[in-house]
Amino acid sequence: MTSLKKAMLLFTVLFIITGLVYPMTVTLIAGFLFPNQAHGSLIVDNENRVIGSALIGQNFTAPQYFQSRPSASGYNATSSGGSNLGPTNPILLELVDKRTNALWKAGITDPIPSDLVMASSSGLDPHISLESALIQVPVVAKARNLPEEKLKALVLTESVKSPFTGAYVNVLSLNRALDEMNQSNE
Amino acid sequence: MMITQSVTMDGLMLILFLVIVTGVALPLSNFFFRVFSGDMSRGILSHIEKTIYRLIETDSDREEGWRGYAQDMLIFNCIGFVILFILLLLQGFLPFNPQNFGAFDLLTAINTATSFVTNTNWQVYSGETAASYLTQMAGFTVQNFLSSATGICIAIAVMRGITRQSTDKIGNFWVDMTRCTLYILLPIAFVFALILASQGVIQNLDPYVQATGHGLHEQQTIAMGPVASQEAVKELGTNGGGFFNANSAHPFENPTSLTNLIEVFLILLIPVTLPFVFGRMTGRMWQGWMIYTVMLILFLGGVCTLYAAELAGNPLVKELGVSGISMEGKEVRFGLWESSLFATSTTATSCGAVNSMHDSLTPLGGLVPLFMMLLGEVAFGGVGSGFYTMIGFVVLSVFIAGLMIGRTPEYLGKKIEILEMRAAVITVLVPGVLVLLFSGIALVLPNVSELMKNPGPHGLSELIYAFASMSQNNGSAFAGFDASNAFYTLIGALAMAIGRFVPAVAMLAMAGSLAQKKKVPPSSGTLPTASITFSIWTILVILIIGALTFFPLFAMGPIVEHLIMTGGV
Known part of the structure; x- marks a missing residue:
C-alpha cells in the first residue's frame, strides 16, 4: 500500500472519530447532563x-x-x-x-x-x-x-x-x- | 475593583497554579512514554487502534527512517489541507448550517486551511458570521486534533533520535499519529469538554437564538454552536482558533474565572509534559528538568513583565479622571491577573487563543506576547513544536559553548556535527527570517498605514505582530491590523506553511542523523547539560537570538510608544 493511500485511509478514520463522533457525543452528553448550560444559559x-x-x-x-x-x-x-x-x-x-x-x-x-x-x-x-x-x-x-x-x-x-x-x-x-x-x- | 488587587496574592496564585500544572504533567509524562512505546494498548481504544492498523496494512512494530517519517507526515498534512479547503468551499451545500453561511472565498479558504493545518489558527474570517457548525466540527476541530498530534509525533521522533543509537529508525508515523490521537488527545479533550460545558460553555446545534432583551426591549440575536468540544481541544492542542470572533474572551467560550484557569491549564499541560517525557526517554530525568527550568524562567519573566506593565496602567487615561488599570479589551470576570496569565501562556506556547485584546494592552504589556512569540515559542512552546525548537536551541548552545571552551560539542553522548548544526540553525532562524523579510516587504508597499488601525509606532507593532504570529504558527493578533487583502492572505499562508514544515523536517533530519551515531561515554571533557550553568547559558542564547534579531523593531514599535505614553520624550 502506498503512503498516499495509507494517509487517506488513516485521515478518513480519524476525521470520523474527531470531527463527527467526538463533537456529537459531547453534544448528546452535555445536552443530557447540563441542558441549561449547553443551550446558552x-x-x-x-x-x-x-x-x-x-x-x-x-x-x-x-x-x-x-x-x-x-x-x-x-x-x-x-x-x-x-x-x-x-x-x-x-x-x-x-x-x-x-x-x-x-x-x-x-x-x-x-x-x-x-x-x-x-x-x-x-x-x-x-x-x-x-x-x-x-x-x-x-x-x-x-x-x-x-x-x-x-x-x-x-x-x-x-x-x-x-x-x-x-x-x-x-x-x-x-x-x-x-x-x-x-x-x-x- | 482593581484597587483591591493584591500583588502578593496574585504572585502566590501564580506559583500555586504552576505547581498544579507541573504536578499533573509529571505523571502524565509517564503516560505519554508508555503510549508511544505501545504499552497502553488495551480496552475499546486498542480495538480501534488495531482495526486502523489492519485497514492501512501497517505493522505497529515496523519503523521508518527520518525521510520516510517526514514524507508520511507531509502527505498526511497535505490531505488535511485539501479536505479542509474543500469543506470551506462547499459549506453552503452541506448540513449543520442553520444560518445558511455560503462558501469561503478562495483566498480566505487557502489562508484558513493552511492556518489550521499548521496549528496556527490565524483567522481572517469571523467564526459566528462565516463558519457553519459542520465546518467548525469536521473542519476546524479535526485539524485541532491532527495538527497538534503531528507536532507531538515529531517531538517524540526527535526524542527517539537523541536517545537511540546505531539505527536509522525513528518511528512509524501512522502508529504515532493513531496512538497520540486515540490515547492522549481524545480522552483529555472529551473529559474537559464536558467540564467546560458544565460551567456554561455552550454545546448545541441550535439555530441562533432571538432574544427580546430585558427592559427597553433591545432585540438581541445570540450565536450558538458546538463550542465546548472545540474549546477543549483548541487549548489542549495549543491551536487557538476561536469558535467566535472574540475567541476565549467570549462568554460562551470562557464564561467564568474558573473556566479561564482550566483553559490556561489545558494550554500549558502538554508543553510542560514533553520535557519530562524526554527525561524519561533518556533515562535521566534531570535532562528533562533542565529544559523545563529554562522554559519556566522565560515564562515567568514574560508573565511578570506583562502583569507589571498592566498594573502600572495607562497614564493618558488616568489623566481623564479614570481609575484602575486599562480595561480596554479586557473582561471584568478575568481582571488583571487572569488576563496577564492567559496572554503570556497563549504566546509562550503556540496557542494564540486570547481572552483580552492584545492590541489594546499597554505598550510594554503588548511587547510581552510579541517577544514570547519571537523567541521561538519555546517557553513552554506549542505542543511538540515548542519542544523540538527548544532542542534546536539546546544544540546551538552546546555548540557555541563547545567552541568557547574548546571541547567537542556533544549532547547526551551524541556528537554535534555539521548536519545537526544546519538543522538547528534552520529551526531557530527560519521563522525569524520570515518575520523580518515579510515585514520589510510589507513596509515598502504603498498604503500599508491604511491597514493599521492605530497610528504611530503602534501601527508598526501591529504589522510585526501579524508576521510574528503567522511565521511562528501562533495565530493571535494585534487584531486592529487588517490582514484580509490578497497580499496578506497569500503571503500569510506562505509564512505559516514555511514556519511550520521547514523546522519540522529539519528537526526530523537531525533526529535521523543522531539516531545513527554511537553514544560516547561521558568523560572529563564532556560539557554537563543538566547543570545550572548550562541552563543559564541556554537562556542567554535564546534571549540573545530573540532580542538581537528583533531589537530595532521593538525599539521603533512598543518601546517608542511606551515613551510617548509615559511622557518620556
Missing part, C-alpha cells in the same frame, strides 16, 4: 419568551437601569470583539473622555472606574465591577425614586466574589432584580 420569562442569556451582556443606557460597559460591537451577539484601539490612540482617549463626561453629567462622582468607560474584549461582557455598580446607585435611585440604601443592598446581594479578581456584578441580573423589586413595591 438562556433566561426565559413567564410567557416563554427568551429575554437573553445569563452569560451575554446587554446594552443598558436608560437612567433607571445600571449601565453596562461600553461595547465595540454594541452588544451584538453575532459579532463579538473588542475595539482594538491602542493605548495611545487619540480616538481611544477621545472616547474615554466623552464617556467619562457623560457619566459625570448624569450625576456620578469622580473618579470613574475604568471598566465603565473602556470597551470589553468580547463586546458582550455581562459584568461590571462592584465599584462601577455602587457609584451608579445615586443616579438609579433618583430615576426610580427609591432609597439609596435599598439599592446599595441589592447591588451587594447581586455581587459575585472571585478569588482572582475583585467583586463584580452581572448587569442583566441586577437590572432584572431591580425591576422585580419595583414591581413588588407597587
Whole structure:
C-alpha cells in the first residue's frame, strides 16, 4: 500500500472519530447532563419568551437601569470583539473622555472606574465591577425614586466574589432584580 | 475593583497554579512514554487502534527512517489541507448550517486551511458570521486534533533520535499519529469538554437564538454552536482558533474565572509534559528538568513583565479622571491577573487563543506576547513544536559553548556535527527570517498605514505582530491590523506553511542523523547539560537570538510608544 493511500485511509478514520463522533457525543452528553448550560444559559420569562442569556451582556443606557460597559460591537451577539484601539490612540482617549463626561453629567462622582468607560474584549461582557455598580446607585435611585440604601443592598446581594479578581456584578441580573423589586413595591 | 488587587496574592496564585500544572504533567509524562512505546494498548481504544492498523496494512512494530517519517507526515498534512479547503468551499451545500453561511472565498479558504493545518489558527474570517457548525466540527476541530498530534509525533521522533543509537529508525508515523490521537488527545479533550460545558460553555446545534432583551426591549440575536468540544481541544492542542470572533474572551467560550484557569491549564499541560517525557526517554530525568527550568524562567519573566506593565496602567487615561488599570479589551470576570496569565501562556506556547485584546494592552504589556512569540515559542512552546525548537536551541548552545571552551560539542553522548548544526540553525532562524523579510516587504508597499488601525509606532507593532504570529504558527493578533487583502492572505499562508514544515523536517533530519551515531561515554571533557550553568547559558542564547534579531523593531514599535505614553520624550 502506498503512503498516499495509507494517509487517506488513516485521515478518513480519524476525521470520523474527531470531527463527527467526538463533537456529537459531547453534544448528546452535555445536552443530557447540563441542558441549561449547553443551550446558552438562556433566561426565559413567564410567557416563554427568551429575554437573553445569563452569560451575554446587554446594552443598558436608560437612567433607571445600571449601565453596562461600553461595547465595540454594541452588544451584538453575532459579532463579538473588542475595539482594538491602542493605548495611545487619540480616538481611544477621545472616547474615554466623552464617556467619562457623560457619566459625570448624569450625576456620578469622580473618579470613574475604568471598566465603565473602556470597551470589553468580547463586546458582550455581562459584568461590571462592584465599584462601577455602587457609584451608579445615586443616579438609579433618583430615576426610580427609591432609597439609596435599598439599592446599595441589592447591588451587594447581586455581587459575585472571585478569588482572582475583585467583586463584580452581572448587569442583566441586577437590572432584572431591580425591576422585580419595583414591581413588588407597587 | 482593581484597587483591591493584591500583588502578593496574585504572585502566590501564580506559583500555586504552576505547581498544579507541573504536578499533573509529571505523571502524565509517564503516560505519554508508555503510549508511544505501545504499552497502553488495551480496552475499546486498542480495538480501534488495531482495526486502523489492519485497514492501512501497517505493522505497529515496523519503523521508518527520518525521510520516510517526514514524507508520511507531509502527505498526511497535505490531505488535511485539501479536505479542509474543500469543506470551506462547499459549506453552503452541506448540513449543520442553520444560518445558511455560503462558501469561503478562495483566498480566505487557502489562508484558513493552511492556518489550521499548521496549528496556527490565524483567522481572517469571523467564526459566528462565516463558519457553519459542520465546518467548525469536521473542519476546524479535526485539524485541532491532527495538527497538534503531528507536532507531538515529531517531538517524540526527535526524542527517539537523541536517545537511540546505531539505527536509522525513528518511528512509524501512522502508529504515532493513531496512538497520540486515540490515547492522549481524545480522552483529555472529551473529559474537559464536558467540564467546560458544565460551567456554561455552550454545546448545541441550535439555530441562533432571538432574544427580546430585558427592559427597553433591545432585540438581541445570540450565536450558538458546538463550542465546548472545540474549546477543549483548541487549548489542549495549543491551536487557538476561536469558535467566535472574540475567541476565549467570549462568554460562551470562557464564561467564568474558573473556566479561564482550566483553559490556561489545558494550554500549558502538554508543553510542560514533553520535557519530562524526554527525561524519561533518556533515562535521566534531570535532562528533562533542565529544559523545563529554562522554559519556566522565560515564562515567568514574560508573565511578570506583562502583569507589571498592566498594573502600572495607562497614564493618558488616568489623566481623564479614570481609575484602575486599562480595561480596554479586557473582561471584568478575568481582571488583571487572569488576563496577564492567559496572554503570556497563549504566546509562550503556540496557542494564540486570547481572552483580552492584545492590541489594546499597554505598550510594554503588548511587547510581552510579541517577544514570547519571537523567541521561538519555546517557553513552554506549542505542543511538540515548542519542544523540538527548544532542542534546536539546546544544540546551538552546546555548540557555541563547545567552541568557547574548546571541547567537542556533544549532547547526551551524541556528537554535534555539521548536519545537526544546519538543522538547528534552520529551526531557530527560519521563522525569524520570515518575520523580518515579510515585514520589510510589507513596509515598502504603498498604503500599508491604511491597514493599521492605530497610528504611530503602534501601527508598526501591529504589522510585526501579524508576521510574528503567522511565521511562528501562533495565530493571535494585534487584531486592529487588517490582514484580509490578497497580499496578506497569500503571503500569510506562505509564512505559516514555511514556519511550520521547514523546522519540522529539519528537526526530523537531525533526529535521523543522531539516531545513527554511537553514544560516547561521558568523560572529563564532556560539557554537563543538566547543570545550572548550562541552563543559564541556554537562556542567554535564546534571549540573545530573540532580542538581537528583533531589537530595532521593538525599539521603533512598543518601546517608542511606551515613551510617548509615559511622557518620556
